[in-house]
Amino acid sequence: MGRPVAIIGSGQTYHGRRFDVTYPELVKEAVDALFEKTGISPDDIEGVVSGTMPSMMEGVALTHFYFAEVLRSVGKPIMKTETCGSTGISLAFTGYYWVASGMADLVLVVGSEKMNEGDSQATMTTVVEPFYQRYFIAGAPGVFSMQCQEWSTRFGIPEEKVREAATRITIDHHNDAFDNPYAHIKKRLTPEEVNNARIITYPIRLWDVCPNSDGACAMIFASEEMVKKYGLKPAWVKGVGYSGEEYWFGDSEKAIWQCAIDAAKQAYNMAGITNPRKELDVAEVYNPFTYQEMLYYECFGFCDFGEACDLVLKGVFSREGELPCDPSGGTLCTNPIGATGLNRVAEAALQVTGQAGDHQIPGAKLSLAHAMGGVDQYNGVMILGSKK
Template sequence: MGRPVAIIGVGQTKHGRRMDVSYPDLVREAVLRVFEDTGLTPDDIDGVVSGTMPSMMEGVALTHFYFADAMQAVGKPILKTETCGSTGVSIAHTAFYWVASGMADIVLAVGHEKMNEGDSQATMTTVCEPFYQRHFVAGAPGAFSMQSRVWMDNFGIPEDKVRDAAAYISKTHHDSAFDNPYAHVKLRVTIDDVKNSKIITYPIRLLDVCPNSDGACAVIFASEEAVRKLGRKKVAWVKGIGFRGEEYYFGDSDKAVWQSAIQAAKEAYDQAGINDPRKDLDVAEVYNPFTFQEMMFYECFGFCGFGEAPDLVLKGIFARDGQLPCDPSGGTLCSNPIGATGLIRVAEAALQVMDKAGDHQIPGARTALGHAMGGADQFNGIMIVGSEM
């Protein structure tokens, strides 16, 4: 496990349609905020981890070049981590390993995306190879709608119940976004609004789907020694990490009993000493670009049994005042600058255990999970943070 590592500060942009800033300035906004938050300067940074989505979405390849100055990374050692949608959590993992290995004391992790200047769904389609899969995959919603059907069929969950639970998730997350100053979509919706919104790919409707956001996130990781030297009290210790990738061909794997999600969670739980995640975790920031998929993650992460998630959602178990609040920030459903999104999940988890989440703080949160998913439903990454070392 190496040396203990903590998150000592986070910086986020106001996510949304940010036509007021250039892409480098968007990155700079998040980076300056994390320096402001921690009181550190670029001179304190031993290394920088950067990452985002594929070059087709960026319009620029190897973006660490373009953002070298915005990330205050000139003259610094650099790593460039990209694993598709799970990039944000993979960036956090890289920063963790860099510090835990003893190769650096303080590392800056930066994730970013300016989706309104690109074509995210066209790019997503090119994740699939050009001969077989590309013709079938209608961007991300195509894959996720198929997955949600498999899940319902597999466990015999009535479609009406799933529809109600998904609408509940959409409504409550949209409400939560009002308490998060950085969230993109701020919209009051009712259960009926969700159920009657436009169909994207059946059974997924517009209000089940995340937006295209511009946004960036910067997080600073530090060694125990650095935390002590800096005299920091409120930090988020990294307790466990997990990552798994599975079959490239979408049809080759079981996407209901979803091994990459199950095993990534298990790896992180084993390391963090978590036996009963619903009890042991106080908050989870689950990557939820689609309401249906959020419920599948609850099951794969062991928050409940397979096929049980819709019932528990409707009972409020995962609501802000429930047993295990999920996505009190509004989650990916309300802000999704993809290359930053996974890192935002980790940052939000860290804010919760540092008691710095403001209006969407879960009182007394001590252990929190951040998660991201990527590829054509292929990769899952997790980071668990806690208030105690």
């Protein structure tokens, strides 16, 4: 076990189609917001971690070189972390490991994406090898639709109930997004609008899917000494867990999804959590698809397998519920992929430091952040707390 580590500040950009700035300018917006908010001097940062999706997304390779100046990394060690959709949470882990190891006291971590400048679905197709599966995945939605079908039929959940619960989730999150100044898609949806929306990949319809967003997120990981020095409200890293499985889709089950279960278990064990639904105050679950959010509730032990739809319909995971999930609107409303997982961590940190503004869960002391990467291949979970 390493030294105690805390997040002492974050900065996010406004999200959307950001054709008003270049990619480095977008990254600068998040980094500048972070330094302005914390009052920390960039000179005091000892190392920088940067991450994005594969280079094909924006057509510029090694983006951490492209961002060298705006990351304030000139003259400092810089690392790139890239794990597809879980890039953001992996970035947070990299910053955490660096400080926990004792090799640095203050590390800047930045995730970014400018999805609207390229072809995001084609980019994601290149995550898959060219010999066999690349023909058959229909981008990210195809894979996640098949996972959803595997899950709902595995537990015999009626199609209508799954639809009703997914509809509830998307309506809630798009409402929640109005309270998050950085969210991309904010919309008052009606059940009719959601249920009759065009099919992307059955059973996923338009409002079950996250958008293509441009945005960046920056964060500082600090040692206990730096927490004291700057006097900023810390979100302590209480637990981390990351687990993966075989590369090919079809080699492992995705309903009772072992790598999601194991990632959460590792993080809970480290944080001493035995009853996550009771002990956690808020969770920022990676939810690029409505259905997947419910699957995670089950894999993370928020409820039993096959039970998530019923509990969603009872409001257990909504803003006023027992365990509010994604009060920021989540990935479903804002998805700059390389930053998305880090946004989850930033939001979880804002919650336990009482700085989440209009979407603050009152009195939140323990939160969960999560992201998933690859063709349903990896999951990462981080637990944050207001107390060390």
